[in-house]
Amino acid sequence: MKTLAKVIKDAVGANKYKSGTKEVLQSVKSSKLIVVSKSMDAADRTKLDEQAKSANVAVYEFDGNSMQLGRLCNRPFRVTAIALKSATNEEIKAIMAEKGSTK
Numbered sequence: 001m002k003t004l005a006k007v008i009k010d011a012v013g014a015n016k017y018k019s020g021t022k023e024v025l026q027s028v029k030s031s032k033l034i035v036v037s038k039s040m041d042a043a044d045r046t047k048l049d050e051q052a053k054s055a056n057v058a059v060y061e062f063d064g065n066s067m068q069l070g071r072l073c074n075r076p077f078r079v080t081a082i083a084l085k086s087a088t089n090e091e092i093k094a095i096m097a098e099k100g101s102t103k
Contacts, residue, residue: 003094004060005072007087008035012073016086019073024048024081029055031083033092037062037069040080048081058092060099 011017018027021044024034028051036045036059052059062069066078073079087095 001063001098003091003098004035004062007033007084007091007095008072008082009074011082011084011086014086016084017073018083018085019075019079019081021048021081024083025051027083027085028052028057031055031057031085032087032089033057033084033095034059034081035062035069035084036060036081037064037066037079039065039078044080058096060095 018024018031021040025048028034028048034048034052034057036048038061049059066080069082070077070079073082
């Protein structure tokens with residue numbers, strides 16, 4: 001979780017991200033990691049998963065709702081999904097490993 005928060009803050013600070021379902025769906029191919037909240041619409045989630053799989057992009061399910069993800073992104077509104085463009089492979093591996101250890 002710590003790695004995820006740092007990577008999101010870095011990406012937002014460097015403006016290397018897209019947030020919102022439509023924006024994220026449009027930028028899947030140029031993304032390194034996609035983070036989705038639990039409150040994402042099921043149809044949108046399916047579409048996103050399919051695109052991410054075909055573009056070979058990791059999808060991380062954030063363990064919280066869109067308000068909490070928005071807060072993590074330092075935004076005063078809900079963020080259902082965020083696509084990060086600046087994460088390194090090491091950071092992505094660390095984030096995915098953290099996710100694996102929480103289940």
